[in-house]
Amino acid sequence: MSSAPAWPTVAAEPEDRVDGRRAAAVHRVRDFLVDNADTVHALLCEISTHRAARYEIESTVATLDGALDEVATHRPGRVPRLAAFMPSNVILYSYALYLLVPALYTERLVFRPSSRVKDQMCRLHALLAEQHRLPITLSTASQREFLQDHVGPADVVVFTGAYANAEQIRARLSPGQLFLFLGSGVNPFVVAPGADVERAARDALAIRVLNTGQDCLGPDLFSVHESLLDPFVDALVGELKGLRYGPYTDPDADFGPIFYENALEDGAQFLARNRSGIVHGGHVDFRARRLDPTVVVGGEVTPRTHVPEFFAPIFNVASYRDEDALAATLTTGTFTERALGSSVYGHAPALVQALRRRTTVTLDTTLLSIDDGNAPFGGYGRMANYISDGQEVRAEPVLVSKAVAAYRPGGDR
Secondary structure (H helix, E strand, C coil): CCCCCCCCCHHHCCCCCCCHHHHHHHHHHHHHHHHCHHHHHHHHCCCCCHHHHHHHHHHHHHHHHCHHHHHHHHCCCEEEEEEEECCCCCHHHHHHHHHHCHHHCEEEEEEECCHHHHHHHHHHHHHHHHHHCCCEEECCCCHHHHHHHHHCCCCEEEEECCHHHHHHHHCCCCCCCEEEEECCCCCCEEECCCCCHHHHHHHHHHHHCHHHHCCCCCCCCEEEECCCHHHHHHHHHHHHHCCCECCCCCCCCCECCCCCHHHHHHHHHHHHHCHHHEEECCCEECCCCEECCEEEEECCCCCCCCCCCCCCCEEEEEEECCHHHHHHHHCCHHHHHCCCEEEEECCCHHHHHHHHCCCEEEECCCHHHHCCCCCCECCCCCCCEEEECCCCEECCCECHHHHHHHHCCCCEC
16 A cells, blocks of 8 residues: 655644644654554454455544644534444444544544444554554443443543444433434435446446445435436446455455445345345355345335445445435435435436535545545435534534534533
């Protein structure tokens, strides 16, 4: 992996904004990731594919390179204590987003790893903590103990996971605590008239098969104009036929086993219920935890259609006829509640305008192209992400430093 851009000089930052020792600590982690990428990569490959792990390291290095500029831009006040519930995937990237960058303006940080990846997160923390030696503490307490001992006294709480769990935690917080929720969205992928079908198919594969589908940016719905449905499906199936299965450590493998047990079961159940719509794939091997990339073509989506969240390489494809009708559907009901990101290929100006009111929209490219760890990300759906200051709940794109600067009650700014 090539090295990332040069680290900005600490002297360029106001002394009251960034502690030079902490900036140097974050810089040491950045250098460690560049110089010891193979060590970190091997650890990540226990839960991620070879390519996804490499992409995660590169994204983390880029985020750490932009950390000082991020803090200088948003100027968050000093935070005495931060508590974070960490996700079960992208553990390195999340460590940077919710711990290392916030450590530039937070005195003490404590985090609870997901039980699914506790062993990997403990070992990753040990590797990184040896480099940064910052007041970042890993807690293996039960959720009840973590809530009582660490979340209760925290000034800022970061939670990544299911919306229902976030709501339970938010209900237990006191006025004055800033709560940041980061969930997931439907992330519709629309192929409209005028689209480059071949490009759309390649991009669809790239984002849906990333880490064998185990990524929150993966689209749960592919809406394709009826005039392009057959060409898109043919192009997509053609791309999928060339994929190679292998272990996470295989650099040439395009997809591998499903790491998360419930993701395998949920995916298999969806395929069983929709088996009549399967046009490619459909193979599931529970012993090997293998679910092959599968294309399922269903009927037109309506506001009442339930679109499940997939953590597997499943392409849930539905045709549409009218742009205005699709815009109304994707900005109604559960689609509004789960509004995070969306991608539109082709010419659909009314649809794009409607989606932009609720989601982060990309045109003729995937959400991966705008993934920037130093910028707010997300949409305006409450089940996708929100910020709560103890009085109001604001569903908007989230970046910890910006949220602290804008909404932390009584923050020192």
